[in-house]
Amino acid sequence: MKLLLVAVGQRQLGWAEEAYAEFAKRFPPEMRLELKAVKAQPRGAKTAEQLMAAEGLRIEAALPSGVRRVVLDEHGERVTTLQLAARMKTWLHDGRDVALLIGGPDGLAASLKASADETLRLSELTLPHAFVRVLLAEALYRAWTVTVNHPYHRE
Numbered sequence: 001m002k003l004l005l006v007a008v009g010q011r012q013l014g015w016a017e018e019a020y021a022e023f024a025k026r027f028p029p030e031m032r033l034e035l036k037a038v039k040a041q042p043r044g045a046k047t048a049e050q051l052m053a054a055e056g057l058r059i060e061a062a063l064p065s066g067v068r069r070v071v072l073d074e075h076g077e078r079v080t081t082l083q084l085a086a087r088m089k090t091w092l093h094d095g096r097d098v099a100l101l102i103g104g105p106d107g108l109a110a111s112l113k114a115s116a117d118e119t120l121r122l123s124e125l126t127l128p129h130a131f132v133r134v135l136l137a138e139a140l141y142r143a144w145t146v147t148v149n150h151p152y153h154r155e
Helices: 014-026 049-062 081-094 110-113 131-148
Strands: 004-009 030-039 067-077 098-102 118-121
Touching: 004 049, 004 067, 014 030, 030 049, 030 098, 030 131, 049 110, 081 131, 098 131, 110 131
Parallel strands: 004 030, 004 098, 067 098, 067 118
Antiparallel strands: none
8 A cells, every 4th residue: 555645835844854754764665655745836816715726636636546535634533643553454454545635825625625535634733834744754654553563652
């Protein structure tokens, strides 16, 4: 199974790229974590809805067909590490790759939210995009270690 982190915004600060890469390389070949960054729509005279719609089209284009869609949203379901690990086991048995969708500064288009198989939230806090990528990569890695009884996670 492949975990695709599909995020708006192509350039991140060096420390964020390094931290994300560190967690991504820890995944085993049978559960790879891959980043697909899509271009953010230039801000200007457009409405937030227009910006999210344009970014939504780019996200859609980056998604393989048949992929399980997991939207990251502030109104999504809260999960613990152990619940995320259980969710990952379910994903693995489903047989589809999983795409975790992270919107731009204005969020995700309503059409993407409506197409989600699941909606999760990482935090009650508003987080910078660079943190979200790193936090999500670490959370997924931690959940994977739980599924294989690796000692990384301590309960």
